[in-house]
Amino acid sequence: MSEHRIRNIFVQGPISPAFISEKIGAHASKMNIGGHSIFLGQVRADVKNGQVVTGIEYSCYEEMALLIMHKIRQDIFGEYELTCLHVYHSLGLVPTGEISLFVFTSSVHRKPAIDACAAMVERIKKELPVWGKELLPDQSHIWKENNI
């Protein structure tokens, strides 16, 4: 499947469970799909400087991120036999416990969906120009850095 248009993956604020289930439901009409794999990234209540993180505020280099995501999508479609691939990433404030990343892959048989989903998550963490401020209760913050 070739991708001709650049999709916007960014949503403002947390990704809601209702949004996720709506997207799952939207695939019910695609009768050749046998398996979906879903990854949800949730903001964790890490302890930093003796305080518990209350949320992460995400920002990005949007134009570049969308181009990179477009390229990663093309690569993943080339490597794995998928029927669909959807990625959503939050911008702005996502409170602890809420979802900031939703990767959703679908295939005729389960293995490509599972493998592609895992591969996509790794590439997002490594290659997407997105930054996050971990917010603390005393109004200070720490800039997050991915372990990749």
Add this chain to the structure above:
Amino acid sequence: MPINQITVLFFGPLAEQAGVKTLQLVDQLDTDMLLTTLKAQYPFLGQSPYQLAMDLEIIVGNIKFEKDHTIAILPPYAGG
């Protein structure tokens, strides 16, 4: 008449430290010269990890400027 106009974009912790998100500079010959100019005004760049992107693509090493360009200073990512 300047030879070129370079738009510099800061992101994340680097934008916070610089106190600015966008700068316009003129008459820069290449990325080495640009970084020297920027470090003079923002010394923290000398100790901070970052990658550079030119016109939306990651670049490595010294790149000559042929025309106007947008240079982004990208601190370590935290997406996903």
